[in-house]
Amino acid sequence: MAASQAVFHRESADAPLLAVRDLHTWFALRQWGFLRVGAVHAVDGVSFELARGEAVAFVGESGCGKSSLARTLLGLHRPTRGEVRFDGRSLGELDGHALKAYRARVGYVQQDPYGALPPFMDVRRILAEPLIIHGVRDRAERERRIRAVLEEVRLSPVEESLGKFPHMLSGGQQQRVVIARALILAPALLIADEPVSMLDASVRIEILDLLRGIQARRELTLAFITHDLSTVRHFAERIFVMYAGRVVESAPVDELLDHPRHPYTQALLAAIADPDAANASRLREVPGGEPPSLIHPPAGCRFHPRCPHAMAGLCDRDDPPDFEPRRHHLSACWLHR
Ligand SMILES: Nc1ncnc2c1ncn2[C@@H]1O[C@H](COP(=O)(O)OP(=O)(O)O)[C@@H](O)[C@H]1O
Ligand code: SF4
Numbered sequence: 001m002a003a004s005q006a007v008f009h010r011e012s013a014d015a016p017l018l019a020v021r022d023l024h025t026w027f028a029l030r031q032w033g034f035l036r037v038g039a040v041h042a043v044d045g046v047s048f049e050l051a052r053g054e055a056v057a058f059v060g061e062s063g064c065g066k067s068s069l070a071r072t073l074l075g076l077h078r079p080t081r082g083e084v085r086f087d088g089r090s091l092g093e094l095d096g097h098a099l100k101a102y103r104a105r106v107g108y109v110q111q112d113p114y115g116a117l118p119p120f121m122d123v124r125r126i127l128a129e130p131l132i133i134h135g136v137r138d139r140a141e142r143e144r145r146i147r148a149v150l151e152e153v154r155l156s157p158v159e160e161s162l163g164k165f166p167h168m169l170s171g172g173q174q175q176r177v178v179i180a181r182a183l184i185l186a187p188a189l190l191i192a193d194e195p196v197s198m199l200d201a202s203v204r205i206e207i208l209d210l211l212r213g214i215q216a217r218r219e220l221t222l223a224f225i226t227h228d229l230s231t232v233r234h235f236a237e238r239i240f241v242m243y244a245g246r247v248v249e250s251a252p253v254d255e256l257l258d259h260p261r262h263p264y265t266q267a268l269l270a271a272i273a274d275p276d277a278a279n280a281s282r283l284r285e286v287p288g289g290e291p292p293s294l295i296h297p298p299a300g301c302r303f304h305p306r307c308p309h310a311m312a313g314l315c316d317r318d319d320p321p322d323f324e325p326r327r328h329h330l331s332a333c334w335l336h337r
């Protein structure tokens, strides 16, 4: 364990690794001194817990706040309100040293691998950096860990890859380096934000399989973020569906995909090209329109302008709380009242 990682002491194995309460991340549109004129409500009241070793997916259309949530969990955005607790400690309480230790325990895989990698460093240097920053001074030990993680992400031949610069690698190989960098400090939590959406279709499955294998072998907690519901069934144990800065539905993966309760989730599922004729009727349920403005989100249920089941005088006025139509299945919709 690197020196700076020792700051975190594991809580009891039963306690959640990550606990998020009423999290808000707003981006000010304009600011004059203390006067703030409007804000983008990118994350707007999100709560959930992740168990140790659990793989979950956050799903929702582009612009619903997934990356803002990821970046807030990583400590890159300061929450406007609410709390993130990791291993029992609140992120807001962490000082410089503890925040550095936290960053070592949370790996991050971004959407755009080329943009994520420094262009003037070779693979060896890219992977050595986090080790140096986190106090691994012994060069031989660094080299051993770099080679081991490159074997793990199957960037082969390892010997040849070490001296390559990002532009000399394919998109899939670049993403393997990004994954290696995210793993090299042995994190407890890995956040993968649309890790395959910018890759060629031919390598997407390989990278997803790689991530899934690593998650299982290392017993990592994995938050997999995607706009594509079709990739999650073999990937996550639990799904959180996001809409306009909120989580509107969450459930174990089979339960959610086979028995979606929230009209938005039903619409998302129906929008996936479905070769099964028995499900073709669901296509009719796809509501039109665009996701709402996050500057002035609609009153009541945020989905009401697009919802085929919206009830006048209720859905357009009152924000639905989380109902539990089935055990471990939450849905923020007035239909379950
Ligand atoms: N740093 C930022 N400053 C201002 N607005 C932002 C910033 N990051 C994201 N946003 C806005 O927040 C909303 C949610 O964006 P994002 O979290 O990237 O969604 P997603 O990842 O689901 O596509 C969008 O309206 C986006 O324009
Ligand atoms: S609360 Fe109303 S508008 Fe919102 S999803 Fe449920 S039925 Fe539709």
Ligand SMILES: [Mg+2]
Pocket (backbone or CB within 6 Å): 066, 067, 068, 193, 194
């Ligand atoms: Mg995003």
